[in-house]
Amino acid sequence: MEQMTDKILVSADGVTLSYDGRPVVENLTFSVTPGMYLCIVGANGSGKSTLMRAITGILRPSAGTLRVGSGVTIGYLPQQSEIQRDFPASVWEVALSGCLGRVKNRLWFGFGYDKEAQNRAEKALAMLGMEHMKKRSYNELSGGQQQRVLLARALCASDDLLLLDEPVTGLDPDAAREMYAIIRRLNDSGTAILMVTHDMEAALEESSHILCLCQRHGGNGSGGQSGNTTSGRNHANFFGPTDQYRAGLASDECSCCGMEHDRKAVDPRRIIQIPGSISLGGTMEIGRAVPVYDKKRPAPGGNTSDSTPGGKGGNV
Amino acid sequence: MTIQSILASPFLTSVVIRSLIVGVLVSLCSALLGVSLVLKRYSMIGDGLSHVGFFALALCTAAGVAGAYTMEASIPIVVLAAVLILRLSRSKKIKGDAACAIVSTGAVAIGTLINNILGVRSSDVCSSLFGSASLVTLTDKDLWLSVILSALVLVWYVLCARRIFAVTFDEPFARSAGVHTERLDMMMAILTGIIIVVGMKMMGAIMISALILFPPMTAMRLTGSFRATVWVSGVVSVVSFVIGFVLACLFSLQTGATVVTVQLCVFLLFALAGRVKVRSKR
Numbered sequence: 001m002e003q004m005t006d007k008i009l010v011s012a013d014g015v016t017l018s019y020d021g022r023p024v025v026e027n028l029t030f031s032v033t034p035g036m037y038l039c040i041v042g043a044n045g046s047g048k049s050t051l052m053r054a055i056t057g058i059l060r061p062s063a064g065t066l067r068v069g070s071g072v073t074i075g076y077l078p079q080q081s082e083i084q085r086d087f088p089a090s091v092w093e094v095a096l097s098g099c100l101g102r103v104k105n106r107l108w109f110g111f112g113y114d115k116e117a118q119n120r121a122e123k124a125l126a127m128l129g130m131e132h133m134k135k136r137s138y139n140e141l142s143g144g145q146q147q148r149v150l151l152a153r154a155l156c157a158s159d160d161l162l163l164l165d166e167p168v169t170g171l172d173p174d175a176a177r178e179m180y181a182i183i184r185r186l187n188d189s190g191t192a193i194l195m196v197t198h199d200m201e202a203a204l205e206e207s208s209h210i211l212c213l214c215q216r217h218g219g220n221g222s223g224g225q226s227g228n229t230t231s232g233r234n235h236a237n238f239f240g241p242t243d244q245y246r247a248g249l250a251s252d253e254c255s256c257c258g259m260e261h262d263r264k265a266v267d268p269r270r271i272i273q274i275p276g277s278i279s280l281g282g283t284m285e286i287g288r289a290v291p292v293y294d295k296k297r298p299a300p301g302g303n304t305s306d307s308t309p310g311g312k313g314g315n316v
Numbered sequence: 317m318t319i320q321s322i323l324a325s326p327f328l329t330s331v332v333i334r335s336l337i338v339g340v341l342v343s344l345c346s347a348l349l350g351v352s353l354v355l356k357r358y359s360m361i362g363d364g365l366s367h368v369g370f371f372a373l374a375l376c377t378a379a380g381v382a383g384a385y386t387m388e389a390s391i392p393i394v395v396l397a398a399v400l401i402l403r404l405s406r407s408k409k410i411k412g413d414a415a416c417a418i419v420s421t422g423a424v425a426i427g428t429l430i431n432n433i434l435g436v437r438s439s440d441v442c443s444s445l446f447g448s449a450s451l452v453t454l455t456d457k458d459l460w461l462s463v464i465l466s467a468l469v470l471v472w473y474v475l476c477a478r479r480i481f482a483v484t485f486d487e488p489f490a491r492s493a494g495v496h497t498e499r500l501d502m503m504m505a506i507l508t509g510i511i512i513v514v515g516m517k518m519m520g521a522i523m524i525s526a527l528i529l530f531p532p533m534t535a536m537r538l539t540g541s542f543r544a545t546v547w548v549s550g551v552v553s554v555v556s557f558v559i560g561f562v563l564a565c566l567f568s569l570q571t572g573a574t575v576v577t578v579q580l581c582v583f584l585l586f587a588l589a590g591r592v593k594v595r596s597k598r
Contacts (some may be wrong), residue, residue: 015582043333053488056488056491056492057492058491058492074492076488076489076492076493077489078486078488078489081486083355083356083357083485084317084485086487087355087485087542088355088535088536088539088540088541088542088553089481089485089541089542089546090540090542090543092541093481093541093543094485097478097481097482097485097486097489097490098489098493100478100479100482100490100493100494100495101492101493101494103478107475107476108475108477108478109474109475110474110477111477111478111481111542111543111546113478137541138542139540140540150486153489154489157492157493158389163492219327300413316540
């Protein structure tokens with residue numbers, strides 16, 4: 001794969017990531033090239049955030065090779081923690097701390113940064129329209145503004161590749177839309193984006209490529225699942241252009257992560273609603289309803305026997 | 317003898333000055349370390365370590381370490397405990413705060429038993445818990461050790477300030493930027509342990525953690541940036557220590573209790589000011 005593109009930012013080859021000795025992601029192969037907008041989707045616990053942590057170098061793969069191109073810097077936007085929300089820090093301090101990985105002198109007197117870092121932080125804040133809030137305290141900002149400051153910090157760290165871990169979680173729809181617009185703009189200016197998201201619609205809309213991690217264990221061990229766990233277990237992860245993925249969805253053939261994928265892909269005319277359950281879209285064959293999955297329960301490993309698709313269609 | 321004449325005697329003057337120097341240094345260092353400990357929800361570590369300090373004192377007595385050497389002898393014990401507590405609080409298996417509490421209460425229990433078996437006078441036990449009733453007589457060695465250790469903490473803090481901020485604010489990001497967050501955390505816990513040992517004689521095991529918690533909490537009522545929080549925390553800590561110390565000398569009160577009471581008053585004052593500030597903004 002490496003020979004095909006001139007520069008590869010991140011390449012994973014047969015990567016397995018384990019958590020407490022249990023594999024979360026298995027045999028994963030993909031690569032990120034400059035300018036790519038890759039969305040990582042998958043059900044809860046499918047290892048999306050774990051993969052992020054591995055790319056930033058926090059976690060080592062237990063098998064396979066995960067390589068970050070030489071000289072490639074990474075700007076990481078982790079999920080916000082409770083601690084941060086009421087943290088006494090100024091916007092300026094937070095943005096500047098993004099330069100920490102780039103500075104030459106690790107030991108430094110006090111909290112300040114050199115001129116170069118300051119210019120960088122200034123530019124990043126300006127790019128996100130936050131320069132007038134430099135002196136404001138981070139804990140006074142709205143959720144959307146806080147997220148923009150953290151994005152500015154990630155920009156300070158890198159303009160090669162941004163790793164965004166659920167950047168719109170907790171934002172109201174307007175703020176989320178704005179966030180997506182900003183990310184799109186950054187991508188247009190040449191920064192590769194790697195984003196973990198639950199927002200399937202946005203993933204299909206915004207991304208150029210999709211990486212779909214499937215749930216290996218066939219649900220969270222609840223008893224009522226017989227489904228097709230065996231085939232669920234063996235689903236390969238999907239990695240490829242978004243168009244291809246969308247096509248796979250439309251024909252209802254990506255069953256790797258359960259129902260969340262169907263949301264947008266299924267033709268609205270075919271969605272049926274069953275009272276009492278949250279409709280997330282199921283499929284209906286003519287004259288016969290297929291259950292709409294209840295969101296509270298883990299999605300069945302596959303579909304019910306009636307609607308069992310080809311099975312591997314989504315995997316390319 | 318009036319209070320004035322007692323203070324005027326050259327011997328006591330030097331005792332007062334010595335205690336004042338050590339107290340100021342300890343309160344400054346603990347205030348700086350405290351900012352990160354409080355913000356990272358590690359307050360329990362400071363509290364736990366001070367209880368281990370009590371245990372270390374009892375152990376030193378049991379081992380027959382002469383009074384003059386208790387500081388050096390306690391430091392390795394408390395540092396070990398710092399490493400242990402940090403490990404426990406990071407592991408997901410046992411709840412961190414509960415693990416901390418187990419170590420600290422366990423240490424107090426064993427320390428009490430040791431004192432019990434050795435037949436240590438209850439007034440001595442009291443002074444290791446609540447601080448000595450009168451001024452501590454610091455030997456030359458204790459004084460220098462305190463100064464050197466505090467200087468170590470200050471130098472470390474100033475040189476690593478940027479990394480300390482990054483780790484306190486966002487550990488995953490700091491790690492992605494190549495900061496050895498675990499090493500930094502460990503260093504912070506160890507230095508906290510050292511500062512606790514240095515200040516324990518004066519403040520007492522129970523009240524030393526106030527020196528870590530109060531200043532940052534006070535500062536955060538009013539400050540909006542990390543740098544300001546650190547500065548205000550340091551200044552508040554030193555000023556309240558000096559006020560408390562002078563009051564304790566003048567009215568022959570227990571130093572530790574007086575200092576903590578002053579800190580409490582300052583905290584309430586800041587909290588009130590913080591309320592007013594919030595309201596005026598609306």
